Amino acid sequence: MNDMSKQLPLTRPQSSLRSAQGAGTLSPSLESEGEREVNATLDILRQLERKVLWLSSYLIHHANHERENRDGLKVGGHQASSASMATLMTALYFHILRPEDRVAVKPHASPVFHAIQYLLGNQTLANLQNFRAFGGAQSYPSRTKDTDDVDFSTGSVGLGVAMTGFAAITQEYVHAKGWAQNWPKGRMISLMGDAEIDEGNIHEALLEYWKHGLTNTWWVVDYNRQSLDSVVSDQLFSKVTNAFENLGWKVITIKYGRLLERVFSMPGGPALRDWIDQCPNQIYSALVFEGAKGWRRQLDTDLAAHPDTLAIIRALPDADLAELMCNLGGNDLEACIAAFESAPSDKPVCFIAYTIKGARLPFQGHKDNHAGLMTKAQMQEFRARNAINQGDEWQPYAGLDKPAEVDAFLRQVPFNAKGRRRFTAPKIDVPKIAIPEVKGEAATQNGFGKILDEIAKAGGPLADRIVTTSPDVTVSTNLGPWVNRRGLFSMQSRDDVFKERGLQSMQKWEMSPKGQHIELGIAEMNLFLNLAALGLSHSLFGERLIPIGTLYDPFIMRGLDALNYACYQDARFMVVATPSGITLAPEGGAHQSIATPLIGLAQDGLASFEPAYVDELAVIMDWAFRYMQRDGLSEMPDAEKTTRWLRDEKGGSVYLRLSTRSIPQLPRAHTPQWREDVIQGGYWLRKPEEGTGLAIVAMGAVMPEAIEAAGLLAEDRRGIGVLAVTSADRLSAGWHSAQRARERGDRAAISHVEHLLADLPRDAGIITVCDAHPETLTWIGGVAGHRVRGLGPEHFGQSGSIHELYAHHGIGVNGILAAAEGLQGGRVRYRRG
Numbered sequence: 051m052n053d054m055s056k057q058l059p060l061t062r063p064q065s066s067l068r069s070a071q072g073a074g075t076l077s078p079s080l081e082s083e084g085e086r087e088v089n090a091t092l093d094i095l096r097q098l099e100r101k102v103l104w105l106s107s108y109l110i111h112h113a114n115h116e117r118e119n120r121d122g123l124k125v126g127g128h129q130a131s132s133a134s135m136a137t138l139m140t141a142l143y144f145h146i147l148r149p150e151d152r153v154a155v156k157p158h159a160s161p162v163f164h165a166i167q168y169l170l171g172n173q174t175l176a177n178l179q180n181f182r183a184f185g186g187a188q189s190y191p192s193r194t195k196d197t198d199d200v201d202f203s204t205g206s207v208g209l210g211v212a213m214t215g216f217a218a219i220t221q222e223y224v225h226a227k228g229w230a231q232n233w234p235k236g237r238m239i240s241l242m243g244d245a246e247i248d249e250g251n252i253h254e255a256l257l258e259y260w261k262h263g264l265t266n267t268w269w270v271v272d273y274n275r276q277s278l279d280s281v282v283s284d285q286l287f288s289k290v291t292n293a294f295e296n297l298g299w300k301v302i303t304i305k306y307g308r309l310l311e312r313v314f315s316m317p318g319g320p321a322l323r324d325w326i327d328q329c330p331n332q333i334y335s336a337l338v339f340e341g342a343k344g345w346r347r348q349l350d351t352d353l354a355a356h357p358d359t360l361a362i363i364r365a366l367p368d369a370d371l372a373e374l375m376c377n378l379g380g381n382d383l384e385a386c387i388a389a390f391e392s393a394p395s396d397k398p399v400c401f402i403a404y405t406i407k408g409a410r411l412p413f414q415g416h417k418d419n420h421a422g423l424m425t426k427a428q429m430q431e432f433r434a435r436n437a438i439n440q441g442d443e444w445q446p447y448a449g450l451d452k453p454a455e456v457d458a459f460l461r462q463v464p465f466n467a468k469g470r471r472r473f474t475a476p477k478i479d480v481p482k483i484a485i486p487e488v489k490g491e492a493a494t495q496n497g498f499g500k501i502l503d504e505i506a507k508a509g510g511p512l513a514d515r516i517v518t519t520s521p522d523v524t525v526s527t528n529l530g531p532w533v534n535r536r537g538l539f540s541m542q543s544r545d546d547v548f549k550e551r552g553l554q555s556m557q558k559w560e561m562s563p564k565g566q567h568i569e570l571g572i573a574e575m576n577l578f579l580n581l582a583a584l585g586l587s588h589s590l591f592g593e594r595l596i597p598i599g600t601l602y603d604p605f606i607m608r609g610l611d612a613l614n615y616a617c618y619q620d621a622r623f624m625v626v627a628t629p630s631g632i633t634l635a636p637e638g639g640a641h642q643s644i645a646t647p648l649i650g651l652a653q654d655g656l657a658s659f660e661p662a663y664v665d666e667l668a669v670i671m672d673w674a675f676r677y678m679q680r681d682g683l684s685e686m687p688d689a690e691k692t693t694r695w696l697r698d699e700k701g702g703s704v705y706l707r708l709s710t711r712s713i714p715q716l717p718r719a720h721t722p723q724w725r726e727d728v729i730q731g732g733y734w735l736r737k738p739e740e741g742t743g744l745a746i747v748a749m750g751a752v753m754p755e756a757i758e759a760a761g762l763l764a765e766d767r768r769g770i771g772v773l774a775v776t777s778a779d780r781l782s783a784g785w786h787s788a789q790r791a792r793e794r795g796d797r798a799a800i801s802h803v804e805h806l807l808a809d810l811p812r813d814a815g816i817i818t819v820c821d822a823h824p825e826t827l828t829w830i831g832g833v834a835g836h837r838v839r840g841l842g843p844e845h846f847g848q849s850g851s852i853h854e855l856y857a858h859h860g861i862g863v864n865g866i867l868a869a870a871e872g873l874q875g876g877r878v879r880y881r882r883g
Contacts, residue, residue: 307382318358739769
């Protein structure tokens with residue numbers, strides 16, 4: 051903008067990149083040494099800004115227009131959404147960030163992220179060329195699928211944003227314990243689209259952050275005012291600003307770039323500022339797309355009463371006018387840097403960065419540009435504008451004015467000083483978990499509380515690294531004894547008022563930085579995001595935690611998106627869901643879960659169990675604390691390798707579905723083989739005899755009904771087997787894994803469930819019964835071709851007694867007996883009552 055620079059003096063912000071007050075094109079002889087360094091740095095950053103925009107735009111273009119496309123599907127990518135973030139991300143990654151900072155990148159700005167990582171040497175050319183192709187750079191940043199330095203996976207809108215706040219709380223937890231001394235606290239940063247503010251989980255998280263005194267968190271909002279289907283409502287962020295400020299955030303608005311700020315200081319400038327402030331988003335977006343002719347027509351009409359303002363406008367050539375009116379703060383490098391450098395360190399910060407969606411691209415501002423792609427002709431013009439020769443599209447320094455200086459600069463970027471920032475934390479030693487002595491009847495939920503209390507009482511490395519969390523159901527999920535011994539976590543110590551006043555209470559909950567329980571409000575999305583952050587502490591902060599979260603089983607579905615997100619990132623945690631099923635009889639259908647075991651079957655990265663007995667639970671927890679720390683197949687115990695090696699099981703999170711129903715506990719020898727069978731998913735409680743025609747396969751709280759029904763059936767049918775399933779998930783996964791192995795040539799491969807069913811004659815029938823949807827277990831009929839009748843609730847429950855509801859849903863003793871008659875015929879002895 052040479053003509054403008056002659057008329058408009060440039061005054062840069064007070065920042066580490068400020069120059070002298072005065073003209074923006076100082077003569078070298080008038081610049082001080084410091085000013086020359088600042089201007090040289092700004093020049094390099096501007097070159098990198100152009101290069102980032104080029105690479106991010108071109109890799110999308112290449113994927114859609116130049117790479118072979120065998121199936122004809124649109125590859126996609128978001129050139130416009132990437133363009134609006136190019137300046138903000140250039141300022142952050144090449145100047146502001148430090149290695150300890152962690153970033154959740156806006157999903158649709160993935161190409162910008164990959165381009166930056168490529169320039170920093172952390173991404174390969176092959177991955178860029180295979181963007182959105184098999185094995186290449188992912189559509190959205192992924193910790194587990196991308197090879198470059200992804201801190202938080204994004205893609206499910208809003209979850210990466212909220213994750214950063216819980217990561218900041220995890221960081222505080224780790225440092226409060228005196229750990230991570232060799233790694234300083236960093237800022238947990240989210241780069242987010244303005245439409246993500248609509249996500250409810252963000253607002254739930256904001257309230258939780260306020261309660262926990264959040265700091266060290268930045269949210270950078272790409273306020274381009276355009277979402278997928280529409281233009282964002284006018285003045286939306288005045289409401290959002292109030293919400294953030296009320297919850298203790300500092301809000302910094304990056305609205306105008308340096309060109310506009312200069313104009314505003316001139317006679318007639320304030321009227322232009324007022325016009326922009328009042329201009330509806332839809333009109334502004336349309337004018338951005340129309341360009342200079344549209345601006346002139348609109349401004350001549352609207353500012354007719356302001357001749358000084360029109361004089362500024364009319365003095366500018368078309369290109370300069372268009373550039374001036376698009377000079378919003380989020381697309382202005384100096385404005386972004388100044389805003390970031392002004393941020394306080396004692397509170398969370400929300401930056402509202404006004405940007406143009408598709409900035410500097412042919413379709414900037416157009417309301418249909420969300421998934422828009424530049425045509426080949428437009429890309430050729432864009433190539434020429436960036437001085438990129440044919441064949442040099444991927445060259446890091448092609449088209450740059452000073453490639454040598456840029457190369458030297460990139461080698462010194464602070465954020466990249468320590469390379470890829472993934473820690474490998476030491477494993478926590480897990481002592482053998484003792485099986486509690488339980489006489490008579492007991493419930494698995496009570497058993498869980500007792501086991502955890504014993505761990506807390508014994509102390510040691512495992513107890514010290516366990517951190518629990520719950521969405522306001524701590525007591526009712528039997529975490530109370532653990533919290534009584536280990537305390538609530540808070541950055542500020544607070545006394546237990548009831549204890550101070552001498553008032554009796556079962557809960558002795560003192561809050562301090564030493565506490566090991568993070569209490570949450572009633573929001574299951576927050577629970578799973580918190581577990582995700584805690585479960586990545588070993589990688590993010592170099593300190594391994596053993597997170598355990600509890601909730602009511604039916605409410606897993608409230609947080610299912612966040613649970614899937616946590617598993618996708620390979621976070622490691624234990625989720626204990628209790629009480630469960632229609633067995634929670636008096637509570638009614640709203641609290642009775644049906645489909646959750648199917649979630650356990652289908653969710654990748656999550657090993658699901660539903661033990662019936664406390665001794666099974668103790669064995670599972672003993673295994674789970676090691677499984678949560680396992681990094682690969684090489685760490686699998688030898689005992690598991692003999693039968694479980696078929697499953698690609700590198701470790702993961704664990705889901706325990708527990709019950710409040712007390713059932714008779716079984717006295718038995720806890721042999722190594724029995725323990726192994728429990729972990730692999732099941733064992734014969736009563737092994738079928740040769741020639742038997744029936745087996746009952748049962749899981750969880752309905753085991754007493756299965757055992758009683760088998761006893762009644764045995765009066766006139768010999769050798770009925772009873773198979774106790776502890777994990778439908780692991781039985782199923784092992785079966786599928788063995789099938790794949792055989793298909794690949796390993797004919798000797800056999801899964802645990804196949805081994806178990808080898809004892810059952812092929813013509814025998816199987817009755818499966820569980821307090822969950824029957825499909826949880828009916829797949830077992832496909833293993834060896836047995837006839838199956840699956841029992842389990844398929845419809846919403848209601849209030850009643852266990853006996854009444856079991857009868858209503860057909861999973862009581864008589865339901866099992868009737869199923870047996872249906873499978874085999876013959877006389878059935880029904881239980882009375």
